[in-house]
Amino acid sequence: MTHKVALLGFGVVGQGLAEILETKADALYANVGFEAKVVAISDLMKGSLYHPDGLDLSLALRIVGETGSLQGYPDTPGLIKGWDSFQTIRESNADTIVEMTFTDIKTGQPAIDHCKAAFESKKNIVMSNKGPVSLAFRELETVAKQNGVRWCYEGTVMSGTPSIRMPLVSLVGNDISEIRGILNGTTNYILTRMEEGLTYEDALAEAQSLGYAEADPRNDVEGFDAQYKVTILANTIMNAHIQRDEIAREGISKLTPQDIQWAKENKKRWKLIARVVKEGEHVMAKVGPEAIPLTDPLAGVLGAQNAITYYCDLAGPITLIGAGAGRTETGFSILIDLINISRGQL
Ligand SMILES: NC(=O)C1=CN([C@@H]2O[C@H](COP(=O)(O)OP(=O)(O)OC[C@H]3O[C@@H](n4cnc5c(N)ncnc54)[C@H](OP(=O)(O)O)[C@@H]3O)[C@@H](O)[C@H]2O)C=CC1
Ligand SMILES: N[C@@H](CC=O)C(=O)O
Numbered sequence: 001m002t003h004k005v006a007l008l009g010f011g012v013v014g015q016g017l018a019e020i021l022e023t024k025a026d027a028l029y030a031n032v033g034f035e036a037k038v039v040a041i042s043d044l045m046k047g048s049l050y051h052p053d054g055l056d057l058s059l060a061l062r063i064v065g066e067t068g069s070l071q072g073y074p075d076t077p078g079l080i081k082g083w084d085s086f087q088t089i090r091e092s093n094a095d096t097i098v099e100m101t102f103t104d105i106k107t108g109q110p111a112i113d114h115c116k117a118a119f120e121s122k123k124n125i126v127m128s129n130k131g132p133v134s135l136a137f138r139e140l141e142t143v144a145k146q147n148g149v150r151w152c153y154e155g156t157v158m159s160g161t162p163s164i165r166m167p168l169v170s171l172v173g174n175d176i177s178e179i180r181g182i183l184n185g186t187t188n189y190i191l192t193r194m195e196e197g198l199t200y201e202d203a204l205a206e207a208q209s210l211g212y213a214e215a216d217p218r219n220d221v222e223g224f225d226a227q228y229k230v231t232i233l234a235n236t237i238m239n240a241h242i243q244r245d246e247i248a249r250e251g252i253s254k255l256t257p258q259d260i261q262w263a264k265e266n267k268k269r270w271k272l273i274a275r276v277v278k279e280g281e282h283v284m285a286k287v288g289p290e291a292i293p294l295t296d297p298l299a300g301v302l303g304a305q306n307a308i309t310y311y312c313d314l315a316g317p318i319t320l321i322g323a324g325a326g327r328t329e330t331g332f333s334i335l336i337d338l339i340n341i342s343r344g345q346l
Helices: 012-023 025-032 057-067 085-091 111-120 130-135 137-146 165-170 185-195 200-209 224-237 257-265 327-343
Strands: 003-008 036-043 047-050 096-099 124-127 176-182 268-279 282-293 305-312 316-323
Touching (some): 003 085, 012 327, 025 327, 036 085, 176 224, 185 200
Antiparallel strands (some): 036 047
């Protein structure tokens, strides 16, 4: 059955997903029987399109690439322009809403309301936006279940590297007592480039131009993004009931070139380390910069790469290393969720 999809947000990730759905359509159908049709795209400034029979994705990508807007998409019978996100959620014929709008680190809105509106309209949500999963996990999980729909968010932690599905599916049955990792691509990229001699400002500008940084990069460099991801991991993987503000947070913005040099001279490397530890029923989490020895496996994780180690009682420590951000990588994270929903799998 063709999976009908509506895209909310047509920025880096939205366009990355559209490119994948366009270029891999035949291979996905032939290899895994997955067929998707994008019926709507709704973006705050770029405009919106809806056609119940599906949109021409390569045309939408080309027009937005050339003009920065969807307005130039040709009018055809049945095409509706101008729906906002809530109209798209409620009135489109999509099976799944893909939420890729910006992460509001204070309120999680309007994405939390997008989720509620979708679930109440009996539509699944797939998202890379961390706000709702981090701030309203229990409530939204309940609303999704009550409405018999799916809620998937693989891309919220480590982009297309399966940091959520791997522990939930492949490591199921283990008791995971600790999670430790590098969960923010932008800061890891900045630290790597500073060690190579770039200034903090130039390294941040590069991370922004490569599509790694949040719309407001303070979310990355002050550790909010990693704090959000740690909350998601604690609650989804360790079944904790932890609130974002209970997690101690420090970013990398106070690190100086002298700090970087000191670490180099002492066979160490600065990393923004995220940690969740479970002792009995108590779960403690924190995010902060640490100068770790070069012998630590996390020290070798460079650029926008992320890494995470799950300390399992049966399988031992299992480490996953991969992209933590990026257009195609995060677009891929959405694809994993869509395929699993289509297959009826977790
Ligand atoms: N980039 C990455 O590597 C990763 C990103 N993420 C998360 O994925 C989400 C998308 O990231 P990214 O694509 O990089 O961000 P962008 O800023 O490139 O894109 C977000 C898009 O959402 C649009 N938007 C904002 N609010 C609304 C709204 N209410 N309704 C419709 N559209 C809206 C913006 O519109 P406009 O600009 O036109 O106003 C923009 O085009 C974010 O939440 C981010 O945290 C997660 C993992 C990795
Ligand atoms: N800004 C984030 C993007 C992915 O979540 C990062 O740099 O890791």
